[in-house]
Amino acid sequence: MSKQVMTYAEGINLAMHQCMTLSDDVICYGLGVDDPKAIFGTTAGLVEKFGSSRVFDMPTAENGMLGVGVGAAINGLKPVMVHQRLDFFLLAMDQLVNSAAKWFYMFGEQQSVPLTIRLMLGRGWGQGPTHSQNLQAWFAHIPGLKVVMPSTPNDAKGMLAASIFDPNPVVFIEHRWLHHQEGEVDLSIEYFEPLDKAKVIRHGDDITIIALSYQVVEARRAAKALAENGIDAEIIDLRAIQPIDWETVTTSIRRTGRLLAVDTGMTTCSVSSEIVSTISEACFDNLKCAPKRLAMKDMPEPTSYGLTRGLYHGAFEIAKLVHEMVKGKDSEQLYSELKVNGNHDVPGDWFKGPF
Amino acid sequence: MNTQLSSLDYLAIYKMMQLIRQTELGIAERYPKGQMRCPTHLSVGQECTPAVLSKLLTHQDLAVSTHRSHAHYLAKGGDLNAMLAEIYGKETGCSKGRGGSMHLIDQSVGFKGSTAIVGNTIPIGVGLALAKKIKQEQGIAVVFLGDGATEEGVFYESANFAAVQSLPVLFVCENNLYSVYSSLDVRQPKGRGIAELSSSLGLASFTADGNNVLSSHTALSSAILHIKQGKGPALVELSTYRWLEHCGPHYDNDIGYRTEQEFLAWKDRDPISCFESELLFSVLATQTQLEEIQIQVQKQVKSAFTFAEQSPFPDYKVQDQNVFARSGL
Numbered sequence: 001m002s003k004q005v006m007t008y009a010e011g012i013n014l015a016m017h018q019c020m021t022l023s024d025d026v027i028c029y030g031l032g033v034d035d036p037k038a039i040f041g042t043t044a045g046l047v048e049k050f051g052s053s054r055v056f057d058m059p060t061a062e063n064g065m066l067g068v069g070v071g072a073a074i075n076g077l078k079p080v081m082v083h084q085r086l087d088f089f090l091l092a093m094d095q096l097v098n099s100a101a102k103w104f105y106m107f108g109e110q111q112s113v114p115l116t117i118r119l120m121l122g123r124g125w126g127q128g129p130t131h132s133q134n135l136q137a138w139f140a141h142i143p144g145l146k147v148v149m150p151s152t153p154n155d156a157k158g159m160l161a162a163s164i165f166d167p168n169p170v171v172f173i174e175h176r177w178l179h180h181q182e183g184e185v186d187l188s189i190e191y192f193e194p195l196d197k198a199k200v201i202r203h204g205d206d207i208t209i210i211a212l213s214y215q216v217v218e219a220r221r222a223a224k225a226l227a228e229n230g231i232d233a234e235i236i237d238l239r240a241i242q243p244i245d246w247e248t249v250t251t252s253i254r255r256t257g258r259l260l261a262v263d264t265g266m267t268t269c270s271v272s273s274e275i276v277s278t279i280s281e282a283c284f285d286n287l288k289c290a291p292k293r294l295a296m297k298d299m300p301e302p303t304s305y306g307l308t309r310g311l312y313h314g315a316f317e318i319a320k321l322v323h324e325m326v327k328g329k330d331s332e333q334l335y336s337e338l339k340v341n342g343n344h345d346v347p348g349d350w351f352k353g354p355f
Numbered sequence: 356m357n358t359q360l361s362s363l364d365y366l367a368i369y370k371m372m373q374l375i376r377q378t379e380l381g382i383a384e385r386y387p388k389g390q391m392r393c394p395t396h397l398s399v400g401q402e403c404t405p406a407v408l409s410k411l412l413t414h415q416d417l418a419v420s421t422h423r424s425h426a427h428y429l430a431k432g433g434d435l436n437a438m439l440a441e442i443y444g445k446e447t448g449c450s451k452g453r454g455g456s457m458h459l460i461d462q463s464v465g466f467k468g469s470t471a472i473v474g475n476t477i478p479i480g481v482g483l484a485l486a487k488k489i490k491q492e493q494g495i496a497v498v499f500l501g502d503g504a505t506e507e508g509v510f511y512e513s514a515n516f517a518a519v520q521s522l523p524v525l526f527v528c529e530n531n532l533y534s535v536y537s538s539l540d541v542r543q544p545k546g547r548g549i550a551e552l553s554s555s556l557g558l559a560s561f562t563a564d565g566n567n568v569l570s571s572h573t574a575l576s577s578a579i580l581h582i583k584q585g586k587g588p589a590l591v592e593l594s595t596y597r598w599l600e601h602c603g604p605h606y607d608n609d610i611g612y613r614t615e616q617e618f619l620a621w622k623d624r625d626p627i628s629c630f631e632s633e634l635l636f637s638v639l640a641t642q643t644q645l646e647e648i649q650i651q652v653q654k655q656v657k658s659a660f661t662f663a664e665q666s667p668f669p670d671y672k673v674q675d676q677n678v679f680a681r682s683g684l
Binding site: 027053054058059061063064065066067068069070071072073074075076077094095098099103104105106107108109110111112143144146167168 | 417419448449450451452453454458460462467468470471472475476477478479480481482483484485486487488489490496508509511512513515516519677678679680681682
């Protein structure tokens with residue numbers, strides 16, 4: 001089984017090529033899928049290889065075009081619809097909630113809707129109130145939708161392929177700060193990662209950190225620094241937020257007795273809220289301290305570089321909070337090397353926007 | 356009357372009109388008993404358009420529809436027993452009781468589903484047509500919609516895309532003048548017809564008297580021919596009138612949003628009695644033939660109600676199962 005190091009965006013691109021090769025029923029459309037930038041490279045080469053009837057740009061009509069995807073899916077195709085920013089996809093809620101999510105149940109299990117919706121979200125670079133929303137919890141609230149947020153290139157590839165060939169509608173969420181991340185990827189053409197399994201990516205005994213999407217990257221950094229200070233953190237990459245893999249989550253927390261849920265979304269009614277409430281119900285007797293959430297403040301994200309200072313949380317905030325939960329004391333100075341060194345609004349100084 | 360239609364075609368259209376009318380009146384009669392426990396939108400007065408389409412479409416053609424879809428489902432060939440059982444919430448219903456009156460489906464005849472949100476199935480019908488084009492399948496997609504749905508943004512979005520991609524889709528717009536209690540006058544500018552609007556969006560557009568079989572047939576068959584010749588999507592606007600309240604079994608001319616006089620004027624243009632007169636006048640059918648059809652339909656409808664009433668409810672213990680599909684269907 002050959003593997004290769006590539007970026008998250010390249011992993012997605014490889015999955016698209018392989019899936020479109022595996023089945024003529026797979027089509028790919030969205031604003032810009034065939035333009036020179038090819039959705040951050042994720043759709044590069046598709047139109048050249050598979051033709052403009054299967055890979056096409058579309059009118060600026062999010063709701064109508066999602067409905068078209070539902071119709072195409074119930075008539076035998078496996079559409080992959082792409083949105084460069086989640087915020088625009090809010091125009092498509094009728095088709096997502098009333099059509100895609102309901103069709104299979106509502107018509108007595110006669111017709112499934114094999115549809116994949118790729119949504120990109122992010123933070124920073126002045127994306128501001130309407131270009132940076134992390135609304136994964138909305139989608140997870142709708143029965144009938146599968147919702148995944150892979151964090152590694154390998155999971156991005158394997159879970160996108162699994163989403164495309166899943167009979168249900170899948171909301172596939174990519175964080176913009178992950179597209180450049182590198183990792184080893186399984187090159188097999190039929191490589192599928194499950195859509196309902198979390199993954200323990202670091203074993204530890206003192207606390208369970210449950211992270212999703214880009215926060216997995218930050219949690220890894222935090223765990224390394226925590227280890228140097230005698231705290232052994234277990235990290236679970238949630239990967240799927242609907243359905244959540246409660247077995248993996250509860251097994252870990254029953255052992256560690258502590259929970260920190262790290263989210264990219266706003267706090268109230270978030271995925272991290274769901275984890276804390278379910279764990280409080282299921283593992284109350286195992287908990288050594290109150291479970292915590294680390295999520296965004298309940299406020300619109302401002303645009304100004306000056307105003308977003310201190311808004312985002314990362315490895316430093318995670319490590320500081322974990323230290324307090326495990327050792328019960330202030331530890332700020334122990335983790336100061338994790339603080340953002342330089343610009344707080346980019347994943348690295350190489351990032352020059354505009355998105 | 357029309358060289359494209361044989362005497363048998365006329366009788367088939369008549370029978371379909373009777374089937375729709377008697378089914379809807381049968382629901383209206385029984386609804387107050389409280390056994391059909393879901394919002395139900397009847398098509399009494401609007402039988403002509405679906406009945407004409409029942410002669411023009413085959414099972415290769417796929418259709419989607421709206422909250423008021425009983426007539427469309429039946430005209431596409433949908434199973435009557437399964438429809439009534441669905442409205443009664445029974446296991447034998449076409450959606451196994453999960454959907455009710457507003458969520459009908461009969462895939463065996465190409466009726467791909469009706470849904471409750473105004474305009475919701477318009478893009479879905481366009482998607483059916485897109486898949487047909489990509490897979491090079493025979494047949495067209497048919498989208499049933501009302502006048503209110505043309506006010507939704509998604510109508511514009513869908514018509515636009517259908518025109519851009521030249522998709523084989525027919526929009527059948529039954530204009531019954533009211534969106535619930537809101538008349539067309541307060542919803543759309545005077546002097547701008549729906550067909551005119553759709554024509555400017557790039558759809559080949561036709562208008563017809565939706566209570567008249569010949570007028571409807573001429574417009575719908577022209578539109579279908581246009582699509583089958585590969586010339587792109589089309590819309591037909593058919594004027595008609597619903598006799599009963601928006602949702603439910605009663606007449607509601609007394610509550611003040613429309614007048615008894617207006618209703619009576621439309622009732623004079625009852626599509627069924629007008630068609631009967633034309634058939635008898637043109638000697639295409641005898642009174643006896645028409646009565647025989649009525650009796651056949653009466654028996655069919657009565658037996659379907661018995662089937663629905665006697666069918667079991669689904670088991671509530673499995674109410675939360677099958678939210679997700681395990682394998683593709």
